[in-house]
Amino acid sequence: xxxxxxxxxxxxxxxxxxxxxxxxxxxxxxxxxxxxxxxxxxxxxxxxxxxxxxxxxxxxxxxxxxxxxxxxxxxxxxxxxxxxxxxxxxxxxxxxxxxxxxxxxxxxxxxxxxxxxxxxxxxxxxxxxxxxxxxxxxxxxxxxxxxxxxxxxxxxxxxxxxxxxxxxxxxxxxxxxxxxxxxxxxxxxxxxxxxxxxxxxxxxxxxxxxxxxxxxxxxxxxxxxxxxxxxxxxxxxxxxxxxxxxxxxxxxxxxxxxxxxxxxxxxxxxxxxxxxxxxx
Amino acid sequence: xxxxxxxxxxxxxxxxxxxxxxxxxxxxxxxxxxxxxxxxxxxxxxxxxxxxxxxxxxxxxxxxxxxxxxxxxxxxxxxxxxxxxxxxxxxxxxxxxxxxxxxxxxxxxxxxxxxxxxxxxxxxxxxxxxxxxxxxxxxxxxxxxxxxxxxxxxxxxxxxxxxxxxxxxxxxxxxxxxxxxxxxxxxxxxxxxxxxxxxxxxxxxxxxxxxxxxxxxxxxxxxxxxxxxxxxxxxxxxxxxxxxxxxxxxxxxxxxxxxxxxxxxxxxxxxxxxxxxxxxxxxxxxxxxxxxxxx
Numbered sequence: 001x002x003x004x005x006x007x008x009x010x011x012x013x014x015x016x017x018x019x020x021x022x023x024x025x026x027x028x029x030x031x032x033x034x035x036x037x038x039x040x041x042x043x044x045x046x047x048x049x050x051x052x053x054x055x056x057x058x059x060x061x062x063x064x065x066x067x068x069x070x071x072x073x074x075x076x077x078x079x080x081x082x083x084x085x086x087x088x089x090x091x092x093x094x095x096x097x098x099x100x101x102x103x104x105x106x107x108x109x110x111x112x113x114x115x116x117x118x119x120x121x122x123x124x125x126x127x128x129x130x131x132x133x134x135x136x137x138x139x140x141x142x143x144x145x146x147x148x149x150x151x152x153x154x155x156x157x158x159x160x161x162x163x164x165x166x167x168x169x170x171x172x173x174x175x176x177x178x179x180x181x182x183x184x185x186x187x188x189x190x191x192x193x194x195x196x197x198x199x200x201x202x203x204x205x206x207x208x209x210x211x212x213x214x215x216x217x218x219x220x221x222x223x224x225x226x227x228x229x230x231x232x233x234x235x236x237x238x239x240x241x242x243x244x245x246x247x248x249x250x251x252x253x254x255x256x257x258x259x260x261x262x263x264x265x266x267x268x269x270x271x272x273x274x275x276x277x278x279x280x
Numbered sequence: 281x282x283x284x285x286x287x288x289x290x291x292x293x294x295x296x297x298x299x300x301x302x303x304x305x306x307x308x309x310x311x312x313x314x315x316x317x318x319x320x321x322x323x324x325x326x327x328x329x330x331x332x333x334x335x336x337x338x339x340x341x342x343x344x345x346x347x348x349x350x351x352x353x354x355x356x357x358x359x360x361x362x363x364x365x366x367x368x369x370x371x372x373x374x375x376x377x378x379x380x381x382x383x384x385x386x387x388x389x390x391x392x393x394x395x396x397x398x399x400x401x402x403x404x405x406x407x408x409x410x411x412x413x414x415x416x417x418x419x420x421x422x423x424x425x426x427x428x429x430x431x432x433x434x435x436x437x438x439x440x441x442x443x444x445x446x447x448x449x450x451x452x453x454x455x456x457x458x459x460x461x462x463x464x465x466x467x468x469x470x471x472x473x474x475x476x477x478x479x480x481x482x483x484x485x486x487x488x489x490x491x492x493x494x495x496x497x498x499x500x501x502x503x504x505x506x507x508x509x510x511x512x513x514x515x516x517x518x519x520x521x522x523x524x525x526x527x528x529x530x531x532x533x534x535x536x537x538x539x540x541x542x543x544x545x546x547x548x549x550x551x552x553x554x555x556x557x558x559x560x561x562x563x564x565x566x567x568x569x570x571x572x573x574x575x
């Protein structure tokens with residue numbers, strides 16, 4: 001441990017240096033590009049609107065300022081098209097978690113069945129193989145037509161994209177539980193349900209949680225795209241709306257927010273993963 | 281009167297792609313009395329583990345019946361505890377939780393504290409306690425893991441304990457001390473034990489009776505050797521007993537020569553294994569030979 005701490009410190013220091021260097025470079029390049037309007041304009045150029053301020057990439061300082069503004073009042077409401085970033089993220093998180101939990105509620109028990117029964121595995125495998133590679137957004141038109149409500153359709157898209165990694169990992173984890181541990185359950189006369197909860201679930205938990213972690217990552221990727229399509233609320237809609245407003249500062253800020261929220265979700269599952277991990 | 285556990289006409293055959301099925305063993309018949317410690321010795325492949333698994337209810341025989349306490353064995357039961365060679369501890373539970381797992385399954389009505397105290401008592405009997413019970417199996421040595429496994433099996437107080445080569449993966453020193461623990465816990469509980477081993481000295485130290493199996497295929501239990509050395513036995517003292525080397529030589533001779541000679545022979549099929557008993561009337565083993573072996 002004595003050598004690990006300086007290593008971590010050094011790595012953190014290096015990260016800060018990389019961040020400072022790239023932000024500095026960005027800031028410099030943006031201000032240099034913006035300051036190139038010295039020469040007199042021809043009549044033609046004036047007619048074409050060259051005198052108007054060019055919409056360049058905003059510098060990081062502007063993004064930081066924007067972030068400060070947004071984060072100091074994250075839940076403001078000034079009409080349907082102008083709401084705080086906190087509100088937008090909450091909408092996205094609500095959709096992601098609802099769709100995700102519904103998917104988990106189906107995928108984990110079904111994965112158990114597939115993992116326990118070779119018959120179920122063989123019967124369901126062709127369906128899984130066909131449905132799994134479909135881009136979740138391809139379901140959107142059908143979902144909108146059948147469900148009609150855009151909010152529920154977005155939740156459905158999250159549901160359909162989260163289900164596969166959880167289903168496949170649960171089935172695999174359950175199927176590869178060591179025979180000896182199942183025999184321990186059998187010699188202790190545990191019923192099917194008790195065996196499932198006290199032996200198979202903890203034994204397969206690391207694999208299942210890995211699937212859950214992959215799923216939440218995919219769900220967060222998909223919600224942004226889904227919300228760009230359905231509109232209304234959510235962080236994906238927010239990005240697209242700010243793009244339509246040509247407010248690039250807000251676009252960059254919301255991209256960062258998407259990254260940070262995604263990282264937090266992943267970190268939560270990494271924690272869960274460590275909690276259920278065991279060494280043989 | 282029937283013995284407590286009776287194994288009658290047991291056979292295991294595997295179908296082969298062409299030709300007749302492969303018979304691993306057949307006509308295996310023996311009994312185990314209540315409170316008796318029986319070891320079974322035979323070369324690899326003679327089907328010892330299969331016999332044990334059938335007795336446990338984890339495997340099925342092709343022919344034959346096993347009855348315990350007058351009832352046929354069908355499927356696993358808490359009345360038959362198993363200690364596997366690879367310990368089979370649940371790695372996500374601590375040593376203590378592995379034992380309470382068994383105790384709680386056996387005594388559904390017990391409270392938490394009672395389960396815990398009972399489990400601790402058995403862990404202490406095998407020399408585990410003082411903090412080691414809180415560790416996960418991965419943090420324990422092979423010997424300590426097997427101690428936990430033995431404690432779990434004894435703590436559930438089954439009518440029959442089945443030990444599948446429990447010390448096979450341990451080094452000689454650890455093996456010796458766990459054999460002592462096993463003797464101690466067995467002396468306290470007087471369980472009926474059926475154990476597979478490859479180690480002749482281990483079998484003589486532990487068993488009341490040793491079953492000898494011929495080589496497979498068509499393996500069977502040929503002899504039942506009674507161990508006439510009085511208890512309590514100590515590793516250092518039993519070698520001085522006049523019967524020790526006579527028994528040992530008999531066993532080694534069987535494993536080295538006769539298990540092969542008798543293999544696949546159908547004479548004696550359908551009979552109980554021949555009982556071999558050593559008495560004081562017979563001349564003791566030559567002294568010179570004793571010295572050679574002990575030094």
